Amino acid sequence: MRAPEPPEHLRIDPNRAAELPLDEMHERLEEAVGKLRIPRVRHPARSAWNHLKKAWVLHPIDQEMSLFRAITAEEEAATALIRALQEQRYPNADRLKSHAHPHKAAIWPFITAFADKLTEKNIPLPHVALRTEGAPRIELSMDIGGPSGLDAPLWGTPDEPFNWSMWSDHTGEMKPHDFSVELAALASRNGARSISAYISEQANQRNRILYASDKGIPAVFFADDLLIGRRRVTVLLTLTIAVMQTRRHQIAFVQCLDALLRAIDRFGGEAAEIPSIDTRAEHVSMTEQPDGSMRAALVTPTDET
Numbered sequence: 001m002r003a004p005e006p007p008e009h010l011r012i013d014p015n016r017a018a019e020l021p022l023d024e025m026h027e028r029l030e031e032a033v034g035k036l037r038i039p040r041v042r043h044p045a046r047s048a049w050n051h052l053k054k055a056w057v058l059h060p061i062d063q064e065m066s067l068f069r070a071i072t073a074e075e076e077a078a079t080a081l082i083r084a085l086q087e088q089r090y091p092n093a094d095r096l097k098s099h100a101h102p103h104k105a106a107i108w109p110f111i112t113a114f115a116d117k118l119t120e121k122n123i124p125l126p127h128v129a130l131r132t133e134g135a136p137r138i139e140l141s142m143d144i145g146g147p148s149g150l151d152a153p154l155w156g157t158p159d160e161p162f163n164w165s166m167w168s169d170h171t172g173e174m175k176p177h178d179f180s181v182e183l184a185a186l187a188s189r190n191g192a193r194s195i196s197a198y199i200s201e202q203a204n205q206r207n208r209i210l211y212a213s214d215k216g217i218p219a220v221f222f223a224d225d226l227l228i229g230r231r232r233v234t235v236l237l238t239l240t241i242a243v244m245q246t247r248r249h250q251i252a253f254v255q256c257l258d259a260l261l262r263a264i265d266r267f268g269g270e271a272a273e274i275p276s277i278d279t280r281a282e283h284v285s286m287t288e289q290p291d292g293s294m295r296a297a298l299v300t301p302t303d304e305t
Contacts (some may be wrong), residue, residue, distance in 0.1 A: 006221040012060045013224070020056035021228060025130070032136035033080070033237055036244055038087050044098075045080040045240055048073045048233050056227050063220045064209050070227060071206050077236035078104035084243040091254060095261055103264060105203035108232055109195065110260050113182035117166070120182075121294040122146060123286075127155075128238060138242040147286055147296035156284065161242045162252035164284035166294075177288070178259040195263055251283050 006012075022030065033045035055069035082103070085093040097103045118125060127141040140161035145154035158164060168177040183195040192198035209218055243253060285299045 004219050010221040010223055016224060020053045028130055028132050029234060029237060032130060032132050032241055035136050041080050041083045041087055041240065041244060044076040045237055048076040048237065051076060052227060052230055052233060059224065064218060067220050067222060068206055068209050074232045075104045077233045078107045080240045081107065081236050084240045085257060088243055088247060090249055090257055092261055093257060101203040102199055106199045106260060106264055109183065109186055109199055111235060113179045113186050114256065116182045117179060123294060136241050137245045138238060144284065144296040147294040158284060160246050160248060160250050162250035165251045165255055166286045168288040176255045178262055183263055
């Protein structure tokens with residue numbers, strides 16, 4: 001029985017580059033992760049690039065194994081981020097398991113939910129700059145003009161890229177936003193009954209690529225652009241660098257880690273209680289208003305705080 005032919009728009013160009021094309025930004029990112037000082041963080045970060053490059057070579061020969069390599073690249077990038085959070089001793093980071101596929105698969109849906117929240121509130125996605133001279137460093141600029149009540153953009157660059165927080169009162173009490181509404185909407189858009197079901201389905205992707213089912217032998221077709229774009233790996237490794245560049249706990253990472261762990265805890269039933277985040281450092285606070293808009297303010301605690 002002959003293998004199925006790919007659709008015309010997914011056929012691979014026979015004159016494509018032999019090696020994975022990298023633009024300047026991705027070359028600098030690859031250089032940056034090679035400079036990460038902690039081997040248990042650096043090695044999976046470098047491995048992510050290795051898998052992507054092999055996925056490119058395999059694509060014309062074996063699309064299933066190529067996609068398997070691409071998924072593994074994302075998992076290795078997620079492993080690097082988990083280990084970075086643990087290395088910097090973020091609260092409860094040890095509850096994330098870098099060897100657990102559902103834990104690694106949960107990170108990208110959470111990033112998507114976070115981006116959905118910004119989009120909903122008409123907050124532009126931040127501009128990200130990567131510095132590779134010396135120890136790698138991420139700098140992030142946010143347009144808080146709208147949330148600050150201005151008619152014009154107001155770009156701010158925190159001292160550390162994720163030194164800001166987001167608040168809402170969806171449960172009747174103003175507290176750090178837990179993104180549960182956005183996660184539920186993400187699951188629903190993808191036909192899943194819950195975020196835990198959606199994440200479990202994502203974690204099982206590799207098995208569906210490799211193993212036969214009652215419907216037959218799997219066949220996968222995808223465009224080279226999936227490997228060239230490699231957005232997920234890029235974002236995960238950028239976040240890894242941002243975590244590793246300072247021993248200070250950046251408030252957005254603390255808040256998002258807490259919310260991610262609450263979502264993961266639901267895999268096994270009720271969400272566990274996690275201590276409140278410490279917002280005593282100077283940071284930008286974005287608070288959801290009764291009319292649904294977001295209001296930004298610079299929080300500068302006093303010595304007595």
